[in-house]
């Protein structure tokens with residue numbers, strides 16, 4: 001059986017790339033819902049329906065475990081899929097989100113000021129606030145920054161423009177922050193530019209550096225899943241819509257992969 005990755009577009013490939021580097025032996029299938037991106041301005045019900053469709057596809061192609069790499073989909077669907085959809089439909093499969101592991105990674109002091117960059121939907125869901133509270137870290141000062149304008153720029157490969165835009169927003173709205181959480185798959189692409197600009201003044205948390213270790217720990221704790229994973233080193237990308245300029249991005253992010261389209 002394989003490990004599936006779900007995202008609303010290509011951004012989650014940066015997470016898959018990091019995971020596949022840390023755990024190269026397993027077989028991976030990536031589902032990017034490029035026909036429906038962005039998710040960041042859709043309703044909760046729309047996001048739930050699209051995410052369930054992607055998760056079902058990944059189960060159908062033999063994934064026993066699916067990582068919802070998309071923060072927006074994680075915020076709106078991960079717990080609902082785990083608590084309602086899986087028990088009745090796929091009791092032997094697992095779905096993991098990215099928000100809880102990101103929160104676990106953060107070691108906030110009481111008054112640490114944290115800028116959270118995410119889509120409008122993720123920010124409005126207040127999911128980061130809720131999970132922080134559950135972890136007993138509700139006192140961290142989370143500065144919500146909805147930055148959906150970065151997604152199309154990054155999706156088009158316009159990284160410099162996206163980086164400059166993010167810097168200007170952070171300086172204006174969260175100049176005092178000590179930590180910046182990149183709470184969207186796509187933003188991993190601008191972490192270098194942000195680090196080069198803010199240097200030691202801000203700690204930039206990027207999920208491609210968080211999820212691989214978390215997944216390793218999860219698999220070590222769940223031998224019933226891990227022992228059934230196939231080890232062919234296969235990477236397959238399934239996109240709901242393919243555009244010619246994706247080829248270069250796919251090549252850059254994963255090298256030679258098999259691309260399928262709906």
Ligand code: DGL
Pocket residue numbers: 007008009011012037038039040041069070071072073119122151183184185186
């Ligand atoms: N992949 C989404 C996320 O991580 C961002 C892109 C979108 O709006 O669909 O939140």
